[in-house]
Amino acid sequence: MQQEFASRLLESAVTELSRLPGIGRKTALRLALHILRSDESVGVALGEAVINMRKGVTYCRECHNISETELCPVCADGRRDRRTVCVVETVKDVMSFENTGQYDGLYHVLGGVIAPMDGIGPEQIEIESLVRRVASGGVDEVILALGATMEGETTNFYIYRRLAPYTDVKITQLARGVSVGNEIEYTDEITLGRSLVNRTLFSDSIKR
Amino acid sequence: MQQEFASRLLESAVTELSRLPGIGRKTALRLALHILRSDESVGVALGEAVINMRKGVTYCRECHNISETELCPVCADGRRDRRTVCVVETVKDVMSFENTGQYDGLYHVLGGVIAPMDGIGPEQIEIESLVRRVASGGVDEVILALGATMEGETTNFYIYRRLAPYTDVKITQLARGVSVGNEIEYTDEITLGRSLVNRTLFSDSIKR
Helix, strand or coil: CCCCCCCHHHHHHHHHHCCCCCCCHHHHHHHHHHHHHCCHHHHHHHHHHHHHHHHHCEECCCCCCEECCCCCHHHHCCCCEEEEEEEECCHHHHHHHHHHCCCCEEEEECCCCCEHHHCECHHHCCHHHHHHHHHCCCCCEEEECCCCCHHHHHHHHHHHHHHCCCCCCEEEECCCCCCCCCCHHHCCHHHHHHHHHCCCCHHHHHHC | CCCCCCCHHHHHHHHHHCCCCCCCHHHHHHHHHHHHHCCHHHHHHHHHHHHHHHHHCEECCCCCCEECCCCCHHHHCCCCEEEEEEEECCHHHHHHHHHHCCCCEEEEECCCCCEHHHCECHHHCCHHHHHHHHHCCCCCEEEECCCCCHHHHHHHHHHHHHHCCCCCCEEEECCCCCCCCCCHHHCCHHHHHHHHHCCCCHHHHHHC
16 A cells, blocks of 8 residues: 655654554554654653553563563562472463462463474573573473474473483473363363363352 | 563563554564664664654645645745645555645645544534635635545545635546556446536547
């Protein structure tokens, strides 16, 4: 879409906005015109928030979660169970697990999964640092919490093999089963099979 | 959606991004995490472009198009036909007409259309300044180029009445007809009727 802009400042804002994922030039123009119509303070606050975030946010030295300090709030929290490490793909997954309110251990953010088709091997993601973390001791359990996809399973298996030498560390993975709220009719057969094999006591579920 | 953020800077960027139209908190988080993953210069460029645009862009004194100077590039261009004024709803419409390459007159941006249901009357949009512009002379033709909606037609008619005293000024409106590329089958009957009444010489169309 060729566009005649009356303002180079507008054009440059549209260009930068359209670099964001899922935002084309048409949407970027709509956003920019909205910012122009809003109060000046709103546009300035947006710009400053983006700059401050990009400059101020870094990654946790220990678990690679995003953080404003060397250690993220989870790793720095003395009340968390330091013997359990949950391995996740992204920082978004950390937020999801935190929102469940069911987990009080630490995390390890891989920053991706092994995907040979996309050229992502074990060395492109934070697997070495996980192995070092386990090797240095103090970890009793590693929970593999990657997506139930081909790449997720591959990565799970790779990590499982790499951690095999540490025989006193328990390696677990998330339960597979019927999603809460889902109809049996719409659940795929592999999931259904697993949910049958790994069935749990009904009395356990009503106790909660 | 309740969210546990590991960083207040991230949270604040998500909040500001989610003020944009059509961007919810989930999308805002996805955009923010993308900015964090990108090079620092990309995030800073985005923030600065937004701030510079919001601070530097103003509105043309004459036609209310966006501009970085007192007069917008169109009004300031000595080669444009100053005797023709095209009345449009938004600055986006100016861009659309400029992109046709078929218009060399000036514009007048109303900044909206009369919409009593939304509480927008003639005094909320730039109609008085249009009347003043015509009254001060030098205008031969006013083209009403608002959308073919109820509100657009109402506004057209209101402007037509307000400009009636200036009998030497020709008031025209955009041709209504079948959109280029559209099937007759999918064209509504009112448009079809108008396109029949206002039919043009075929020989005129093949000359272009």
